[in-house]
Amino acid sequence: MKIKAQISMVMNLDKCIGCHTCSITCKNVWTNREGAEYMYFNNVETKPGIGYPKRWEDQDKWQGGWELKNGKLRLRSGAKLTRMAKLFYHPNQPELDDYYEPWTYDYETLINSKRKNHQPIARPRSLITQQRMEIKWGPNWEDDLADGQSARQDVNLRNMGSDIALEFHDLFMKYLPRVCNHCLNPACVAACPSGAIYKREEDGVVLVSQDGCRGWRHCIPACPYKKVYFNWKTNKAEKCIFCFPRLENGLPTVCADTCVGRLRYMGVLLYDMDKVKEAAATPDKGQIYHSVLDIIMDPHDPEVLAAARKEGIPENWLKAAQDSPVYKLVKEWQVALPLHAEYRTLPMVWYVPPLSPITRRAEADVYLPEATDMRIPLAYLAELFGAGNTQVVARALQRLLDMRLVMRAQTTGDRLPARLEFDVETYQAMHRLMGIAKYKERFRIPAGLQETSQEKLHELQGTCGYTCPGGC
Ligand code: SF4
Ligand code: SF4
DSSP, X not given: OOEEEEEEEEEXXXXXXXXXXXXXXXXXXXXXXXXXXTOOSSEEEEESSOTTTTTTTOHHHHOOSEEEETTEEEETTOOHHHHHHTSSOOTTOOOHHHHOOOEEEOHHHHHHOOOOSSOOOOOEEETTTOSBOOOOOOTTTTGGGTTSSGGGGOHHHHHTTOOOOOOGGGOOOEEEEEOOOOOSSOHHHHHOTTOOEEEOTTTOOEEEOTTTOOSOOOHHHHOTTOOEEEETTTTEEEEOOTTHHHHTTTOOOHHHHHOTTOOEEEEXXXXXXXXXXXXXXXXXXXXXXXXXXXXBOXXXXXXXXXXXXXXXXXXXXXXHHHTOHHHIIIIISOOOEETTGGGOSOOSEXXXXXXXXXXXXXXXXXXXXXXXXXXXXHHHHHHHHSTTOHHHHHHHHHHHHHHHHHHHHXXXXXXXXXXXXXXXXXXXXXXXXXXXXXXXXXXXXOTTHHHHHHHHHHHHHSSOSOOSTTOO
């Protein structure tokens, strides 16, 4: 058993209002500069839809993530030799049109226009060519199903054989905020010919070394979530850095901190690194989720704690793992699920799936795994969060519904269903964390990592944290 610590995030989709605050605050902090105009480390999509970049979930097109070949795990983009042959031309690169052409507006015309009969207009102007342009697509073009047509091209509908009629009376939608998943088995890291992408030893954050990146761009198609971008100005890859300078100071990421719906949770998970490959190679894709749960270790178990100390995980990290809201949602209550586990990268950003409008169902008290008339079809949610396994999603939704029934019964005095899986106190704790938790309950990030990192650097380099000739 080799225990490692991972900073992880959970998003409760029932509470996302699609306000895009997370995208904008992230953009203002990290990608508001030349070469990065089109990049959104955090973006929010409306589902069903094709998303950003267009059809990112279509791995037949992009060849992203991992696959099992003769029982062995390998990148979908091919074995090493095949990938080397694509070194100078990789056919599966997304282009600017797949994202969108970023633009600004001629604001000056609003300010400097002479007095006229009509209101002056600020026309769009390309941020790439500086020319006037017609806007045809954007990073949230499909907001609230606004595009009208692209929802039908959602890859998940194709995969489930699309027995869903997207007619007006049957329409459903939900928001899906996305960041890099800081995966346990990251395809971006494995695909980089320069070894410039790495997973940080101390907290599992996946970063691109800007010094090491040679601009081969193999990480971009390899990431099945399309969360690595190419900076056309610097010719380097860039990606979400999980706001590591904030983490190092015990603060959550900007997107989590500013989330209006207060739906994001961050904390530490302890996992067994020795079993990562085995979990990623689980033969049945619908069982990958269970394999990942098996390698997330109990932070209260003395054996796990001893193994973690042996790996040098500091005491404040172990305490944070024990108090982790993410551990509760992911492992204890098992209501948070990975996005597209079938890509086999073992994502460490988790989602509490949305419970459809539910009052009628709560009154009817139908057991969800047997329900056929959910507003958001179970089969659709299973494509996103269960690798096609509807039981996984139904079980999480059932627990959410039971939580509501328990809390409702406290006021109405209703009889509780006999099937409850947890005791009443557990449902109350679930309700507190998911409904009304304060900042410090939602984010348990151990401070002092920066000092630890600096100490490690001192150890590694013998002198100080600087790599310049002569050190200090
Ligand atoms: S989501 Fe993509 S970029 Fe992020 S760690 Fe996973 S494979 Fe790499
Ligand atoms: S800030 Fe929060 S509520 Fe708003 S879109 Fe982002 S995740 Fe959703």
